[in-house]
Amino acid sequence: MHPAFSVLFFTVLSGAGYGLMILLVIGHLTGLSQLQDGGVLLTAGILSFILIAIGLLCSMGHLANPKNAWRAFNRFKTSWLSREGVFAIAFFPFALIYLGGIWSNGADAGGIFTLAGIIAAVLAIVTLFCTSMIYASLKTIRQWNTSLTPVNYISLGLMSGSLLLAAIQGSVSGGLSTVLYQLALALVVLGAIAKIIYLFWIGKPAGSTINTATGFTQASVRLLDQGHTSNGFLNNEFGYTVEANKLVMLRLLMLAMAFIVPFLLLLTANSNLIVFAAIIAIAGLLVERWLFFAEARHVVRLFHGDQQT
Amino acid sequence: MKLGLVIDLDTCVGCHGCATACKQWNTSGTIGPLADKDPYGREPVGSWLNRIRSYEVDDTPNSKTVHMPMSCMHCEDADCVTVCPTGASYKRLEDGIVLVDQDKCMGCNLCSWACPYGARELDPEQGTMKKCTLCVDRIYDEKLPEAERQPACVLTCPTKSRVFGDFDDPDSEVSKLVRGRAGKQLMPELGYNPVNTYLPPRNKPVQDQIDPASLKDTVKGWVNKIIAR
Numbered sequence: 001m002h003p004a005f006s007v008l009f010f011t012v013l014s015g016a017g018y019g020l021m022i023l024l025v026i027g028h029l030t031g032l033s034q035l036q037d038g039g040v041l042l043t044a045g046i047l048s049f050i051l052i053a054i055g056l057l058c059s060m061g062h063l064a065n066p067k068n069a070w071r072a073f074n075r076f077k078t079s080w081l082s083r084e085g086v087f088a089i090a091f092f093p094f095a096l097i098y099l100g101g102i103w104s105n106g107a108d109a110g111g112i113f114t115l116a117g118i119i120a121a122v123l124a125i126v127t128l129f130c131t132s133m134i135y136a137s138l139k140t141i142r143q144w145n146t147s148l149t150p151v152n153y154i155s156l157g158l159m160s161g162s163l164l165l166a167a168i169q170g171s172v173s174g175g176l177s178t179v180l181y182q183l184a185l186a187l188v189v190l191g192a193i194a195k196i197i198y199l200f201w202i203g204k205p206a207g208s209t210i211n212t213a214t215g216f217t218q219a220s221v222r223l224l225d226q227g228h229t230s231n232g233f234l235n236n237e238f239g240y241t242v243e244a245n246k247l248v249m250l251r252l253l254m255l256a257m258a259f260i261v262p263f264l265l266l267l268t269a270n271s272n273l274i275v276f277a278a279i280i281a282i283a284g285l286l287v288e289r290w291l292f293f294a295e296a297r298h299v300v301r302l303f304h305g306d307q308q309t
Numbered sequence: 310m311k312l313g314l315v316i317d318l319d320t321c322v323g324c325h326g327c328a329t330a331c332k333q334w335n336t337s338g339t340i341g342p343l344a345d346k347d348p349y350g351r352e353p354v355g356s357w358l359n360r361i362r363s364y365e366v367d368d369t370p371n372s373k374t375v376h377m378p379m380s381c382m383h384c385e386d387a388d389c390v391t392v393c394p395t396g397a398s399y400k401r402l403e404d405g406i407v408l409v410d411q412d413k414c415m416g417c418n419l420c421s422w423a424c425p426y427g428a429r430e431l432d433p434e435q436g437t438m439k440k441c442t443l444c445v446d447r448i449y450d451e452k453l454p455e456a457e458r459q460p461a462c463v464l465t466c467p468t469k470s471r472v473f474g475d476f477d478d479p480d481s482e483v484s485k486l487v488r489g490r491a492g493k494q495l496m497p498e499l500g501y502n503p504v505n506t507y508l509p510p511r512n513k514p515v516q517d518q519i520d521p522a523s524l525k526d527t528v529k530g531w532v533n534k535i536i537a538r
Contacts, residue, residue: 001422064416064436071395071413081419082394139388139499140425208425208496214377215493215507219367224374227325227361230352233430234360237421299496300427303362303379 001141002240003293006061011131012160012285014055014088015153018124019161020048021095025121027165027180028107029114034169034177038106044168045099048161056088080137084130087123094120128157135292142207142309143296148198152292156258159184159191160285163262163278170271181274185266188281192259195288199251202295207309213302223305238298250291257284310404311476312443313383313504314463315483315492319511321361321470323376327462328359331380331441334461339446340411344434356430358441359462366510373510378471380462381428381441382495382503383407389420389429397438405504406443414438425499448473476504 024044027035035041060066073089075082094116101113132153135144162184170176211217231239242250257280265277297309335358336343345355359380366375383400387407390398397413398420400406409420409429414437421429421438429440444460447453457464463471474483483506486492492506 062417064418064431065414066416068395068397068413068415071397072415072417073394074396075394078391079394079419081392081417085394134392134419137392138423139501140423208498212496212498214364214366214375215495215509216364216366216375219371222365223362224365225323225363227323227328227363230354232354232360233356233421233433234427236354237418237431238427298422299425299499303377303427 001293001296001298002237003290004062006058008286008289008293010055010059010061011153012055012282012289013058014052015128015131015157015285016160016164016282017048017051017055018091018128019157019159020044020051020164021124021161022121022158023161023165023183024048025098025117029117032177032179034173034175034180036107037173038102040169040172041102041107042099043172044165045095045102047164047168049095049099052088052091080130080133084127084134087127087130091120091123091127094123125154128154140299141296143202144292146201148194148201151194152198155187155191155194156285156288159187160278160282162187163266163274163281166266167271167275167278170274174271176269176271176274181266181269184274185263188259188263188266192255192263195255195259205308208299208302209308210302210306213299223303226304234300235304238300239304240294242294247291247295250287254284254287254291257281258288259284310478311385311504312404312406312448312473313476313483313506314380314443314460315472315474315486315506315508316378317468317470317472317486317490317508318375318377319470319508320468321376321378322468323361323363323374324467325361326465326467327378327471328357328361330461330465331359332357334444334447335442338442338444340409340439340442341435342432343439344432346433354433356432356439358428358430358439360427375510377507378462379426379428379495380505381407381443382426382501382505383441383443385502385504386500388423388501392419392423394419406445407440408442408445409438409440411435411437425496425501426503443473476506 028041060069063069072082072085076086097116098113098120101109129150132150136149139145166180166184169180210221214221262277262281265273299309332343343356345353347353359378361376361378363374363376366373383405387400390400395413395415397410399408416436418431429438432439448458459473463473472483472486474481476483478484487506490508492508494503494506
């Protein structure tokens with residue numbers, strides 16, 4: 001699949017924003033002592049808000065006819081993309097009420113503000129799930145059509161959110177919270193495990209072949225002619241191919257940037273280095289998302305000569 | 310009604326006549342122009358609703374060239390319709406034709422991702438999704454003579470390899486063809502239940518390799534070899 005940068009930035013940035021908001025609300029409402037500070041909560045909340053807003057604006061970038069984007073809320077009953085849009089927009093008022101409560105009353109804002117915070121956190125995780133299901137529901141792309149896709153999206157969203165939360169808490173309040181720091185460590189390890197399982201899982205050839213695609217299941221089939229002299233929409237959208245050695249390099253770069261370097265920086269427990277860890281992890285997740293697209297092989301490629309997906 | 314096409318892979322010669330007729334009819338049809346970008350340049354890109362690909366099936370001496378025209382299969386379980394967030398993609402209840410409302414499409418490409426048959430192509434100028442309409446603006450047009458109320462690709466096919474009809478009617482020509490010649494669906498394992506059906510090529514006797522046994526042929530062979538080089 002052709003990796004569109006608008007979608008990469010959208011899923012990574014809003015994923016981090018939703019992860020940050022979820023952990024922030026859980027930490028705040030369960031009474032984690034370091035998250036009872038209005039300054040930390042407000043900084044983290046605003047950052048989450050900005051990341052999600054930038055992400056959603058980026059997501060508009062891949063629409064070829066954005067003037068009809070408002071219609072995307074129409075098919076909530078069947079379309080995961082529509083559900084994602086509805087939940088993403090519904091998140092904003094609740095997050096605003098919650099952050100408004102913290103801004104006016106400080107960390108001990110209760111009642112309606114607590115309720116708004118809980119609803120915002122729930123909507124955040126539901127939106128992350130809907131985003132992942134857009135990809136996981138496509139039967140045409142076997143690398144995506146798996147329950148590992150939502151696991152990856154949610155675990156990596158929470159991972160980048162936890163790094164941001166630890167970074168903000170450390171730099172705003174001075175002393176790094178051990179709970180947040182251990183949470184970030186655990187989520188980095190969890191995210192890495194989920195990603196490595198995924199990489200092994202997509203390594204095995206499976207699914208449709210050129211034989212089932214053309215209906216000739218008892219003989220070898222080879223493409224003679226695509227029928228056109230220059231690439232069309234299908235080639236450009238689905239024919240994206242990365243050389244094998246470049247793929248290996250990018251996978252190593254992704255594992256290093258998204259998981260190994262942030263893990264090592266976290267071990268230092270230095271709040272300045274953790275800011276750096278969060279930034280590197282998000283850059284690494286952009287590489288991860290690029291690979292998620294570039295390594296996905298759509299079945300239409302079979303008609304263009306691929307022997308299997 | 311379940312309207313669709315039967316395509317005979319035995320007789321299709323891969324002339325691209327169906328694709329050309331399709332483009333010609335539909336560029337001024339209900340879905341607006343089928344735009345091309347850089348049409349006379351080095352890398353022309355355009356939206357076509359029908360593509361013909363050629364394959365070599367099996368190995369010598371049994372190998373054969375098969376031309377496979379592909380347009381929308383008007384699937385019974387069309388995921389392109391369920392994934393569409395705007396409601397621009399829809400499947401008609403009365404005849405099963407899958408269409409895109411060009412006024413509602415926002416060009417997110419998700420339906421083309423959900424389609425395993427590459428039936429949907431984004432219009433590079435308009436930014437909306439284009440796909441086969443089964444010439445919905447021809448087949449119901451009562452101003453046309455009845456014999457011409459068929460998709461443009463079917464009318465133009467010089468080898469009559471494309472047949473249009475109702476798959477729900479067991480006595481229609483398409484149903485009889487599918488029964489009689491063991492029609493096949495493409496990628497049935499994905500569960501889309503495509504309506505369009507392909508008739509496999511007929512088995513032809515394998516030609517024996519002629520072995521020049523007589524002295525006359527052998528001498529002729531030697532002479533030919535010497536003179537040709």
